[in-house]
Amino acid sequence: MTSFDPARYLPDDLLARIRERAVVHDRENTFPRDDLDELRATGYLGILVPAELGGAGLSLADASLLQQRLAGAAPATALAVNMHLVWTGVAKVLLDRGIDDLAFVQRGAAAGEVFAFGISEAGNDLVLFGSDTEARPDGEGGYTFTGTKIFTSLSPVWNHLGVHGLDETSPDGPKMVFAFLDRSDEIVTRDDWDTLGMRGTQSRTTELRGAHAPADRVVRRLDPGPQPDPLVFGIFAVFEILLASVYTGIARRALDLAVEAATSRRSKKTGTTYANDPDIRWRIAEMALAYDALPPQLAELASDVDTLTDHGGRWFTLLSGVKYRAVAMAKAVVDDAILVGGGSAYFSRNELSRMYRDVLAGMFHPSDSESAHATAAAAWLGPVAD
The missing domain is CATH 1.10.540.10 (Acyl-CoA dehydrogenase/oxidase, N-terminal domain)
Structure with a gap:
């Protein structure tokens, strides 16, 4: 630690x-x-x-x-x-x-x-390994990108957008192209971010209309599909660990608010605080037990990335797993915190009410529940037999 x-x-x-x-x-x-x-x-x-x-x-x-x-x-x-x-x-x-x-x-x-992340595309469950965005070579080592990216956080303020696209013109077969774009007239940001939670991220839809990346901003040309390239590993590792960190932080705040509510609210029935109610004590203990498991996991995995630990093929299930567990844990903790907080937590002005909406976003980030389970099953059972 x-x-x-x-x-x-x-x-x-x-x-x-x-x-x-x-x-x-x-x-x-x-x-x-x-x-x-x-x-x-x-x-x-x-x-x-x-x-x-x-x-x-x-x-x-x-x-x-x-x-x-x-x-x-x-x-x-x-x-x-x-x-x-x-x-x-x-x-x-x-x-x-x-x-x-x-x-x-x-x-x-x-x-x-500010650098933004322009990878997500509607319906593209290949994520890093495929793209519906066209990457067209400019003949000088650069590329123009045409396509639509979704959930582009930092939309109002980013200076540079990291994107990927598919070049189907290459003589050595299709290539996934990763590059960085500067703001230009060829990039249109829709003002369409009106969501249930995580509203401040302003993760708007981004249209690439022939947006150009010069040769010195093209960082990879890879075959489509899973690749051992360090760039792909880096994106997956950092993305999953930092996402899990955000949702773990939400859980900790919800737990703190639940403790505050339990120690300040008094029962008319018993005349004492709810911190002495056995059911409330059990609920907060359950929250704490769930939360306590995540910070050590995050510290260990992040340290392994920092120290170049080689987990081989297990890396992807370890990383997708910690993100999945963090989101599931955070949602359960916030659910219980709402119950401990009582009826006042149902009002939109209550911080727990906002956290209840915000935590739902975790289900939509890669790796989602289905992907994490498929990755873990493949790691332990091997591929599905023909």
């Missing part, structure tokens, strides 16, 4: 301001620009960038703890920032393995630039 202190980068007074603003952004369906400005000023966008490049030089395990803490104040802010940290985390994974393909991401993040 790391001795890193998250309060150094996310002090209590900053979190208090972020938590206060979260209510407004949820109600008004707006992006938390003030949160991003304050986080940028503290160097948060560069926490995973090496110190020699102007960042904080933190580990993925450190970032996991920070994201847990940030999610406890504002889940939507944490989830939005997550998508930037995914790319800086991938850059770190590559650099740790002697590959500096994403040095421009690290330099940009250290300077306060």
Whole structure:
């Protein structure tokens, strides 16, 4: 376990301001620009960038703890920032393995630039291994991208968008192309983010209309399908660990609010607080037992990524598994916290009510329940027999 202190980068007074603003952004369906400005000023966008490049030089395990803490104040802010940290985390994974393909991401993040994640597509359950977006070579090593990306967090503020697309013109067969785009007139962001929860992420639909990435921003050309390439591993590892961190942070905040409610609410029947009610005590104990399992798992897996531990083929079930468990745990904990909080938690002004909506988003992030179970089954049982 790391001795890193998250309060150094996310002090209590900053979190208090972020938590206060979260209510407004949820109600008004707006992006938390003030949160991003304050986080940028503290160097948060560069926490995973090496110190020699102007960042904080933190580990993925450190970032996991920070994201847990940030999610406890504002889940939507944490989830939005997550998508930037995914790319800086991938850059770190590559650099740790002697590959500096994403040095421009690290330099940009250290300077306060925002990188967004433009991979998700409607109906594309291949995710990283396939794409409905056309990647067309420009003849000079660059590509233009035409297609539609969904759930593009940070839509109002990103400077650079990491995307993938399929090049079907290559003489050596179709290639998955990963590249980074700058904002341009060929990228149209729909103002269509009106959702049940995680409203502040403003994860709008993004239309790529021949958006161009020059050769120096094309980072991979890979065969479609599962690949052992470090870029693919980095995206999957950092994405799953940091997602799990956000939902684990939500669970911790829900648990704290449940404890606060139990110790402050009094029963007319017994004259004492609900903290002495055996049913409430059992419920909070159940929440705590579920929550306590996740932080050590996240710390261990993130540390394994940091230290280049080789789990071989087990990596994908370990990573999809921790994300699945974190989301399932967080949803169950928030459900119980609502019950402990009583009828007041049903009002939209109550923080638990917002968390109840926010936590539902976890079910839609890769890896979903079906994918995680399929991955685990394949790891333990092998492929389905013909």
